[in-house]
Amino acid sequence: MKLLDSESLKSNIKIYNKALSIKNTVKVESISLRNISFIVKGDNTYHSVIYIENKGWSCDCKYYSIHGRICSHIIAVNLRLRESLLCYKNKE
Ligand SMILES: [Zn+2]
Numbered sequence: 262m263k264l265l266d267s268e269s270l271k272s273n274i275k276i277y278n279k280a281l282s283i284k285n286t287v288k289v290e291s292i293s294l295r296n297i298s299f300i301v302k303g304d305n306t307y308h309s310v311i312y313i314e315n316k317g318w319s320c321d322c323k324y325y326s327i328h329g330r331i332c333s334h335i336i337a338v339n340l341r342l343r344e345s346l347l348c349y350k351n352k353e
Contacts, residue, residue, distance in 0.1 A: 280336035
């Protein structure tokens, strides 16, 4: 799995702030050899963020389908994963 770099995460400050506010709602939905999917709670609905090996990140929300750009849900998942990895590292 390839996480997004911090520049991509912070490229739109409004979306980044939204992601910060929802990152604690991130849950893993399913894991397979090549895919991992997450559930993220948006303003009023849940969204499905999927990482596919060799294809990268996508989301089922309107913003992503219209703009094809990284949305707050994808960023929220990435922020959450980064935190988890840092926690893990610090416990070693
Ligand atoms: Zn989204």
